[in-house]
Amino acid sequence: MRRGAVQVSFLLALAFLSVALGGEWEKKVYIATVDKDGVQRVRIKAGSYYYDPNYIVVKRGIPVELVLIRESAFIPHNIVLEMPGVSIREELDPEEEVRVRFTPTETGKFEFYCDKKFLFFKSHREKGMWGILEVVD
Template structure:
């Protein structure tokens, strides 16, 4: 009996891990009781998690951002002033809150623009994502 339960748990874990990363990495923000959409974003070595954030237009957003690396510097950038989203924040191990209210629907790239010497930029290495603003 215990063996069957262990096997079932292992199969469940494997099935979750087997889901493509793109499907796992979309986050649809919910509107809290205070009317704010809250999202936590973690930056690591060449990734953001989640990398696809979906928020509603004309509803305030609070992004809480951190990094999970000790030495390598990272930042998070979104430059879409036409949509009310425009920030560049250096990531640290301490959480920081970025506040904005998206005013226009669309897909807006977020990325890390750090680069070391002649190596590819962090964005070129895959440290990018998107904030998608919907109705």
């Protein structure tokens, strides 16, 4: 094989590996609306290794309910979210939706993520299992 071809196949292999192993983070935006019961309800799929949506916009001062659905049966996932007045760390369940409720009191962008990690492998967060909750007025 010529040198150029070797380099191209090497790059292709790398690209394939980075997708296969995670590490891709593609922004998936969801702008929450207020349900009839006055709650901003957001359904989030949590899989290996992503949240979908992973960029959520909510309004300040209105209750938020995150409804999390774990897509993977065997790989455990959770959600961690720290923001002023809110401290969440919930394990997710492959059988049942997990609901997390809070009311954002301050505007800003706050990161949520999965803090699972297997042995010496990259953490789920490093593999792309994180997102942003943006609180606006």
